[in-house]
Amino acid sequence: MTQIVKPYGDTQNDGKVQLSFALPVKPDAQGKEAARMLILSMGFDEAEITCMRDLGEGFTHFIAYAATSASVDVSKIKVRVVETPVMDMEATDLYVQEHLGREITVVGACIESDAHTVGIDAIMNMKGYNHRFGLERYQCFNAVNMGAQVPSEELLAKARELNADVILVSQVVTQKNIHIQNLTRLIELAEAEGLRDKMLFICGGPRISHELAIELGYDAGFGTGTYSTDVASYIAITLSKKQAE
Amino acid sequence: MLKLDLDTNLVSRARAAATKISSDFDWLFDGYSSVTIERTVLRLMGIDGATEDGKPLPNLIVDQLQSAGALSKGAAIWIANAMHHESLSAQQVAEKVLHGELQLTALPMAEPQTLYDLLASLSSEMLGKIKAQKAQREDFYQKYGPRREPAIYVIVATGNIYEDLIQARAAAREGADIIAVIRSTAQSLLDYVPYGATLVGFGGTYATQENFRIMRKGLDEVSEEVGRYIGLTNYASGLCMPEIAAMGAIERLDLMLNDAMYGILFRDINPKRTLLDQYFARMINAFAGIEIQTGEDNYLTTSDAIDKAYTVTASQLLNESFAIKSGVKPQKMGLGHAYEIDPEKENSFTYELAHALLTRQLFPEAPVKYMPPTKFASGNIYKTHLMDAMFNFVGQLTGQGVQLLGMMTEAIHTPHLVDRSLAIENAQYIFRAVKDLGDNLELSPDSFINRRANSVLKEATEFLEKVAEEGMFAAMAAGAFAEIKRPENGGKGLDGVFERDPEYYNPFMDQMKKELGL
Numbered sequence: 001m002t003q004i005v006k007p008y009g010d011t012q013n014d015g016k017v018q019l020s021f022a023l024p025v026k027p028d029a030q031g032k033e034a035a036r037m038l039i040l041s042m043g044f045d046e047a048e049i050t051c052m053r054d055l056g057e058g059f060t061h062f063i064a065y066a067a068t069s070a071s072v073d074v075s076k077i078k079v080r081v082v083e084t085p086v087m088d089m090e091a092t093d094l095y096v097q098e099h100l101g102r103e104i105t106v107v108g109a110c111i112e113s114d115a116h117t118v119g120i121d122a123i124m125n126m127k128g129y130n131h132r133f134g135l136e137r138y139q140c141f142n143a144v145n146m147g148a149q150v151p152s153e154e155l156l157a158k159a160r161e162l163n164a165d166v167i168l169v170s171q172v173v174t175q176k177n178i179h180i181q182n183l184t185r186l187i188e189l190a191e192a193e194g195l196r197d198k199m200l201f202i203c204g205g206p207r208i209s210h211e212l213a214i215e216l217g218y219d220a221g222f223g224t225g226t227y228s229t230d231v232a233s234y235i236a237i238t239l240s241k242k243q244a245e
Numbered sequence: 246m247l248k249l250d251l252d253t254n255l256v257s258r259a260r261a262a263a264t265k266i267s268s269d270f271d272w273l274f275d276g277y278s279s280v281t282i283e284r285t286v287l288r289l290m291g292i293d294g295a296t297e298d299g300k301p302l303p304n305l306i307v308d309q310l311q312s313a314g315a316l317s318k319g320a321a322i323w324i325a326n327a328m329h330h331e332s333l334s335a336q337q338v339a340e341k342v343l344h345g346e347l348q349l350t351a352l353p354m355a356e357p358q359t360l361y362d363l364l365a366s367l368s369s370e371m372l373g374k375i376k377a378q379k380a381q382r383e384d385f386y387q388k389y390g391p392r393r394e395p396a397i398y399v400i401v402a403t404g405n406i407y408e409d410l411i412q413a414r415a416a417a418r419e420g421a422d423i424i425a426v427i428r429s430t431a432q433s434l435l436d437y438v439p440y441g442a443t444l445v446g447f448g449g450t451y452a453t454q455e456n457f458r459i460m461r462k463g464l465d466e467v468s469e470e471v472g473r474y475i476g477l478t479n480y481a482s483g484l485c486m487p488e489i490a491a492m493g494a495i496e497r498l499d500l501m502l503n504d505a506m507y508g509i510l511f512r513d514i515n516p517k518r519t520l521l522d523q524y525f526a527r528m529i530n531a532f533a534g535i536e537i538q539t540g541e542d543n544y545l546t547t548s549d550a551i552d553k554a555y556t557v558t559a560s561q562l563l564n565e566s567f568a569i570k571s572g573v574k575p576q577k578m579g580l581g582h583a584y585e586i587d588p589e590k591e592n593s594f595t596y597e598l599a600h601a602l603l604t605r606q607l608f609p610e611a612p613v614k615y616m617p618p619t620k621f622a623s624g625n626i627y628k629t630h631l632m633d634a635m636f637n638f639v640g641q642l643t644g645q646g647v648q649l650l651g652m653m654t655e656a657i658h659t660p661h662l663v664d665r666s667l668a669i670e671n672a673q674y675i676f677r678a679v680k681d682l683g684d685n686l687e688l689s690p691d692s693f694i695n696r697r698a699n700s701v702l703k704e705a706t707e708f709l710e711k712v713a714e715e716g717m718f719a720a721m722a723a724g725a726f727a728e729i730k731r732p733e734n735g736g737k738g739l740d741g742v743f744e745r746d747p748e749y750y751n752p753f754m755d756q757m758k759k760e761l762g763l
Contacts, residue, residue, distance in 0.1 A: 055419070055662055055666050056414065057411050059415065061663045061666060113447055114430060115430050115431050118546065118547065126728075148434075148512075173447055174658070175447050175659060176404070224656070
């Protein structure tokens with residue numbers, strides 16, 4: 001059944017949106033009109049500049065409201081999401097014991113130029129994050145966190161050496177889409193080395209979604225708000241299903 | 246006035262333990278050196294430039310001396326000998342080495358006194374230049390008036406130094422007092438300092454001497470325009486701590502992130518390497534009048550801010566005692582802490598007030614560096630902006646020295662021009678609104694805030710006393726700091742640490758020690 005929606009301000013289908021941006025113009029009447037015209041040229045109606053602030057260096061900040069006539073049919077949208085249910089640590093350990101019957105080796109790293117271990121540490125390290133222990137604490141995992149700035153080659157070599165079941169990659173720095181380059185490089189190397197189908201490839205980071213991960217050739221992707229329990233449950237269930245096949 | 250009723254006995258016990266810990270490292274400071282310390286000496290002698298493939302000349306020379314087994318005497322003496330023998334400047338010597346026209350260790354050695362005299366004049370020249378930069382900064386503050394408290398500190402991080410400069414100038418005009426040029430990710434683990442102006446970086450811009458010069462010049466211009474001296478800061482951290490400190494001293498940076506232990510714990514750099522490098526780096530900063538800043542916020546971004554509040558206090562006290570050993574004055578110790586308590590926690594602000602007051606009161610002269618919420622910043626920019634306002638409130642109320650403004654887009658991207666502008670507007674509004682509020686308030690003696698501050702202090706004291714007993718390296722190896730195990734001989738950069746020969750000579754360290762009264 002079709003379900004057509006538009007943004008909601010205070011009246012059904014009024015199409016109201018907030019906009020905020022800077023333009024390299026002066027904060028004067030001409031600049032303000034330029035901002036308004038820009039919004040109209042984006043396809044909006046009823047453009048109203050509600051705030052104009054001088055940012056210096058020839059830039060001005062505009063805050064605006066406008067209405068859109070665009071709409072979207074929600075029923076036609078298909079999004080790939082991680083569908084495995086989320087279990088706590090004890091349940092995951094029990095699940096693996098019952099369904100897989102062996103330890104799972106996970107090798108994790110923050111690859112290439114990225115020096116920010118906050119993400120991989122939150123998922124893997126013993127203490128975890130926000131009252132959820134990391135994979136190191138699980139009985140079912142042999143978790144190896146290689147830390148920051150690990151070249152893709154080293155990560156793959158370690159995974160091969162340990163006969164890993166899972167490779168877990170974190171990318172926190174995303175400026176100029178460096179994370180896409182890094183993740184692509186890893187998966188291409190894995191394919192070249194014949195490792196891609198031997199293990200699960202999972203990536204995570206603030207700008208990563210499951211959709212993006214699939215597109216890049218990974219098995220799963222986890223974004224902001226992910227806990228160790230999400231990743232652990234996904235690994236446990238996916239590997240158990242694979243084994244059963 | 247808002248003032249804690251702190252247990253003074255605990256304060257002196259904690260300081261005594263911290264002093265005991267740092268004074269256990271005299272064997273290291275007096276008996277060892279590192280490749281980056283020697284490269285710093287070369288830079289201070291005036292050697293600059295890089296090979297065609299980007300290897301800096303100081304690295305080239307130190308690597309050659311190291312493979313010839315000659316580095317234990319220090320790099321200075323070899324260059325001085327070549328200068329004397331060939332009648333060349335230090336830079337000319339370096340270029341000859343680059344072109345393979347000179348083998349430093351193959352020349353006959355001149356009389357030691359001749360070389361010492363030559364080095365003394367070189368070091369007086371460079372240290373004189375650094376002193377002139379220090380005087381210039383003091384003149385600017387004299388002329389434009391002192392920095393506000395808390396100072397407004399914002400970051401720029403475009404990756405391109407010229408784009409950074411546009412953003413820095415805009416921020417200065419809006420009210421920023423200090424500009425930090427965030428470094429490109431991964432620079433901390435480079436065992437060399439890149440050369441020249443850089444246009445591409447990731448999550449930041451490379452710290453290079455040319456980039457320092459470009460930014461300082463631009464900020465001097467805008468300082469004059471706005472009638473306020475705009476401070477510049479960067480990161481003397483990672484594997485090149487003293488080199489970056491020296492570059493900053495020469496180019497008149499005003500502050501430097503320069504933590505004694507950060508590299509060990511959060512970048513897995515070897516403990517001996519880090520302590521040794523920070524000792525010399527901080528001495529340069531002390532000599533140049535550069536305010537150091539420390540990275541205690543990292544303890545809270547990786548652990549719970551209430552459970553581990555004491556680790557911040559303990560680290561501040563250790564940073565203080567190591568800084569004293571390098572001659573840093575209390576007025577130049579920007580010890581760190583951070584507003585990282587879970588906003589869902591009841592009374593999160595009350596806890597924060599206790600922690601912020603504790604820092605303020607333990608280090609009354611220090612321009613304390615106060616970091617914004619990052620861990621609980623999210624894609625909900627409206628909520629993050631609100632948390633930043635609460636953070637600004639505590640900063641003004643407790644009189645912190647430097648407020649590192651939070652950005653509403655903290656969890657999304659490096660700040661856009663608009664984000665930074667809104668952050669400055671937020672801070673200015675709050676600072677003005679509650680300017681004298683603190684003077685009108687008092688804490689009741691049995692208040693939660695008083696009890697909380699004392700209990701954090703007690704935990705920190707007990708922790709430091711335990712570390713003092715075990716020794717810091719043993720405690721680090723056992724994971725006592727930040728729940729991370731760092732063995733004495735693990736981590737990156739250990740191969741760059743060496744024991745000094747009895748004839749080792751570092752003219753800059755000698756002269757700075759003398760002038761700093763160490």
